[in-house]
Amino acid sequence: MPDSPGRGGDGPRAPRPFWNPWLAGFLLGLVLLASFVVAGRGLGATAAYSALATAVAGTGDAGRIAGHPVHSRFWNDGAPLLSWTVFLLLGAAAGAFLSGWHGRRLAVVTERGPRVGARTRLLLAFAGGLLAAWGARLARGCTSGQALTGGAMLSVGGLVFMAAVFVAAFALAGRARRQWL
Amino acid sequence: MTLPIFAHHEPGQMLLLGTALLLGLGFGFCLERAGFGSARRLVAVFYLYDMAVVKVMFTAIVTAMAGLTLLAAAGLLDLSWVYVEPTRLPAQALGGLLFGAGFIVGGYCPGTAVAALATGRRDGVAFALGMLAGVASYAELASGLEARVAAGGHEQTLPAATGVPRVWWTLLFIVVLALAARLLARLERRFAANRPAA
Numbered sequence: 001m002p003d004s005p006g007r008g009g010d011g012p013r014a015p016r017p018f019w020n021p022w023l024a025g026f027l028l029g030l031v032l033l034a035s036f037v038v039a040g041r042g043l044g045a046t047a048a049y050s051a052l053a054t055a056v057a058g059t060g061d062a063g064r065i066a067g068h069p070v071h072s073r074f075w076n077d078g079a080p081l082l083s084w085t086v087f088l089l090l091g092a093a094a095g096a097f098l099s100g101w102h103g104r105r106l107a108v109v110t111e112r113g114p115r116v117g118a119r120t121r122l123l124l125a126f127a128g129g130l131l132a133a134w135g136a137r138l139a140r141g142c143t144s145g146q147a148l149t150g151g152a153m154l155s156v157g158g159l160v161f162m163a164a165v166f167v168a169a170f171a172l173a174g175r176a177r178r179q180w181l
Numbered sequence: 182m183t184l185p186i187f188a189h190h191e192p193g194q195m196l197l198l199g200t201a202l203l204l205g206l207g208f209g210f211c212l213e214r215a216g217f218g219s220a221r222r223l224v225a226v227f228y229l230y231d232m233a234v235v236k237v238m239f240t241a242i243v244t245a246m247a248g249l250t251l252l253a254a255a256g257l258l259d260l261s262w263v264y265v266e267p268t269r270l271p272a273q274a275l276g277g278l279l280f281g282a283g284f285i286v287g288g289y290c291p292g293t294a295v296a297a298l299a300t301g302r303r304d305g306v307a308f309a310l311g312m313l314a315g316v317a318s319y320a321e322l323a324s325g326l327e328a329r330v331a332a333g334g335h336e337q338t339l340p341a342a343t344g345v346p347r348v349w350w351t352l353l354f355i356v357v358l359a360l361a362a363r364l365l366a367r368l369e370r371r372f373a374a375n376r377p378a379a
Contacts (some may be wrong), residue, residue, distance in 0.1 A: 006366045021236035024215035029244025040185030041264045045292035053317040087198040091205020093299040099213035108301040125304040128287015129311020137319045139276025142289040149323040152245035154339040156197040157268030164277025169285040173227040176285045177334030181377045
């Protein structure tokens with residue numbers, strides 16, 4: 001089971017245990033702090049998706065993109081993919097892969113609750129991504145850019161964003177129960 | 182004031198992108214090793230039987246916050262150089278509500294979806310494709326909305342808004358974190374029955 005780490009004594013194939021959450025949070029906080037201290041900015045994930053969308057749109061009419069109210073913010077003078085945010089997320093993919101490989105958790109599977117089919121789960125994951133993207137674009141940031149980065153900087157907007165995320169998710173948790181439990 | 186480094190030594194493109202790649206490596210490693218490449222472990226927080234999401238996020242925020250406060254107090258870090266997204270309350274409240282709905286429906290957030298897809302989770306791929314469709318459709322359809330609620334605003338932090346110095350806010354967050362640890366453990370015991378079988 002990819003989500004039930006063994007205790008280490010289950011033979012060589014069992015996944016290694018996850019980090020203690022307090023330790024994981026401390027180390028993640030150090031990475032965030034390093035980003036502030038070196039680059040003067042925090043972590044973020046959503047902007048990389050936007051940069052990719054802008055790069056795709058830019059293969060058509062580059063002139064339209066450069067003057068576009070949303071795309072222009074990710075155009076990066078014609079090189080949307082050679083940007084900080086894209087390389088940060090590429091690094092994150094590589095880091096997660098390394099950790100998964102070392103933790104023996106690499107597996108092609110569909111994560112889902114016991115009462116939901118794989119197709120339904122994939123459709124809901126896609127729909128959830130779409131919703132989250134609109135939310136993150138409106139708020140200009142996601143769990144990384146607004147909650148972690150904004151929270152560490154004591155940004156009022158970042159803290160309000162984080163509160164709103166939990167309010168909505170808890171409010172809908174009952175309706176989503178069939179998918180997860 | 183020698184920090185942030187890039188405020189005083191503007192990096193070339195190679196150094197800039199290399200730094201981003203390296204920080205991303207640590208970011209992704211921490212997310213996966215915390216168990217956040219798994220949608221079921223992430224949404225567990227909303228059924229209260231595994232509060233790892235809150236523990237990790239809260240600890241990360243307080244760790245970085247305390248580091249920033251210490252470095253600034255020691256005169257090493259110029260906080261005015263650190264970029265903060267402007268506060269626009271309607272946009273962040275509405276965006277947060279939509280985002281929270283996407284989180285419980287989809288099971289991931291944009292960063293954890295990458296940790297999931299990098300370790301082979303098909304639902305992580307589906308969430309990331311939904312994100313791409315979302316940001317692309319937002320760019321085409323939401324220019325008006327963007328201009329009305331997501332533009333303008335200015336940087337607003339608790340110390341600036343209240344006049345209470347940053348160090349006191351940091352101490353408050355540390356105290357709340359210590360108290361939260363006990364509360365979270367109680368919640369996990371109380372709702373342990375929610376944990377699905379395998």
